Amino acid sequence: MNISNCGTIILSNCPVCQNTSENSYTVIVDSIEYKDTELDYSVDICLACGCMYAKQRTECKELYTPKMDVEKENVHQINEVYSPKKIWNYQNKKLQATELLAIVKKDEVKYLEIGSSDGSFFYVLNKLSEINNISIKGTLVESSGASEKCKNIFDCRVVTESILSVKDIETKHYDIAVLSHCLEHFDNPGTVLSIVHKALADDGILFIEVPDGMKVDRGITSPLSYFHIVNYNLLTLGELVRRCHFEILDVIERDNYPGLRLIARKKAKGKFHTENRGTLSMSLLWTKSAVRCWKHHKETALKKVHHILQKLTHDSRLLIYGVGGHTKKMLDQFPGLMNAANCDFTDSNPPRMYKGRLSKDSRHLIFESYDYVIIATYAGQETVYQKLVRMGCPETKIIKLYETINSYAN
Numbered sequence: 002m003n004i005s006n007c008g009t010i011i012l013s014n015c016p017v018c019q020n021t022s023e024n025s026y027t028v029i030v031d032s033i034e035y036k037d038t039e040l041d042y043s044v045d046i047c048l049a050c051g052c053m054y055a056k057q058r059t060e061c062k063e064l065y066t067p068k069m070d071v072e073k074e075n076v077h078q079i080n081e082v083y084s085p086k087k088i089w090n091y092q093n094k095k096l097q098a099t100e101l102l103a104i105v106k107k108d109e110v111k112y113l114e115i116g117s118s119d120g121s122f123f124y125v126l127n128k129l130s131e132i133n134n135i136s137i138k139g140t141l142v143e144s145s146g147a148s149e150k151c152k153n154i155f156d157c158r159v160v161t162e163s164i165l166s167v168k169d170i171e172t173k174h175y176d177i178a179v180l181s182h183c184l185e186h187f188d189n190p191g192t193v194l195s196i197v198h199k200a201l202a203d204d205g206i207l208f209i210e211v212p213d214g215m216k217v218d219r220g221i222t223s224p225l226s227y228f229h230i231v232n233y234n235l236l237t238l239g240e241l242v243r244r245c246h247f248e249i250l251d252v253i254e255r256d257n258y259p260g261l262r263l264i265a266r267k268k269a270k271g272k273f274h275t276e277n278r279g280t281l282s283m284s285l286l287w288t289k290s291a292v293r294c295w296k297h298h299k300e301t302a303l304k305k306v307h308h309i310l311q312k313l314t315h316d317s318r319l320l321i322y323g324v325g326g327h328t329k330k331m332l333d334q335f336p337g338l339m340n341a342a343n344c345d346f347t348d349s350n351p352p353r354m355y356k357g358r359l360s361k362d363s364r365h366l367i368f369e370s371y372d373y374v375i376i377a378t379y380a381g382q383e384t385v386y387q388k389l390v391r392m393g394c395p396e397t398k399i400i401k402l403y404e405t406i407n408s409y410a411n
């Protein structure tokens with residue numbers, strides 16, 4: 002199946018500091034496979050502010066329409082009923098909700114969320130505010146198919162299009178605007194924040210969470226995902242927010258989940274303060290250091306696979322856990338792995354075709370039939386390892402692709 006609406010987007014300016022994109026350098030050009038189509042993108046670093054972003058990429062408009070729900074595959078969403086056990090990353094959402102309620106000291110709150118996904122954060126916030134006798138009226142903006150689930154949450158309005166095309170967002174209306182793991186998906190974050198600025202009441206609060214650009218995935222895939230256009234660090238996120246006429250009240254780098262959280266208050270439009278050149282050159286040093294760290298871990302993992310490949314004989318039997326981007330990259334680099342007498346794939350997802358072979362249902366694996374079991378997933382590596390051991394896989398057969406990963410909360 003082919004996808005439609007593909008074209009190439011080239012950014013002429015850095016999404017954060019607006020300096021010309023010619024003042025940048027390319028770290029890597031990469032691609033992901035989506036429905037048999039290669040979506041290419043570059044990973045670039047702005048020399049003026051140190052922001053990491055995709056200067057050029059294949060656009061796929063279909064990804065941001067109600068018929069698409071990409072995150073569902075990553076199990077980042079609820080299937081049926083809302084409950085703490087079923088909400089992805091529940092503990093982190095509860096922490097966010099607690100932080101938000103602590104800054105908005107009102108009994109009735111008008112709430113706007115951009116990129117609300119399945120609405121589970123608003124659900125958690127609603128439950129917590131009920132306990133605190135606060136009433137919250139929410140507007141949830143979500144252009145993907147995840148918006149369907151938001152409609153099940155009591156007392157909210159769901160807008161199923163991109164914030165960039167919504168015509169009837171109220172002006173000077175909302176007490177809070179939340180963008181949780183959303184802003185990094187836009188190549189024009191300044192435009193998004195100016196819409197939010199307009200929608201917020203004069204003392205309105207902006208709450209942003211983004212992935213931490215200093216803790217990028219240290220794996221064999223790119224330091225920037227295709228779906229994220231920008232990797233922010235504390236300095237570039239602060240710079241962007243100030244440029245959009247907000248006063249930063251609080252900012253934190255979370256340790257249990259690789260994300261930055263920033264809280265700001267709307268200011269009247271006027272002259273804005275930008276960081277001095279020294280601070281932004283520090284940001285550039287940070288980003289370069291994050292890239293060096295990523296390269297080191299990538300090379301270490303590739304050496305490990307090279308070592309396994311050398312040990313394989315014509316009758317070796319191999320099981321690869323994971324049918325995602327990390328496995329694809331590993332096999333692109335070492336196609337010889339597929340020549341093992343047995344090279345089977347498995348994953349926690351339902352069996353599907355991968356590299357011309359049907360992946361095995363992980364519940365029915367017979368570990369005696371394999372010499373090596375490679376775990377080629379990133380975020381879930383430790384969980385998969387524990388699961389395999391519980392299922393009876395000898396620890397001596399298991400090879401973890403990565404020595405260390407940035408841990409994610411559940």
Ligand SMILES: [Zn+2]
Nearest residue numbers: 015018047050
């Ligand atoms: Zn820049």
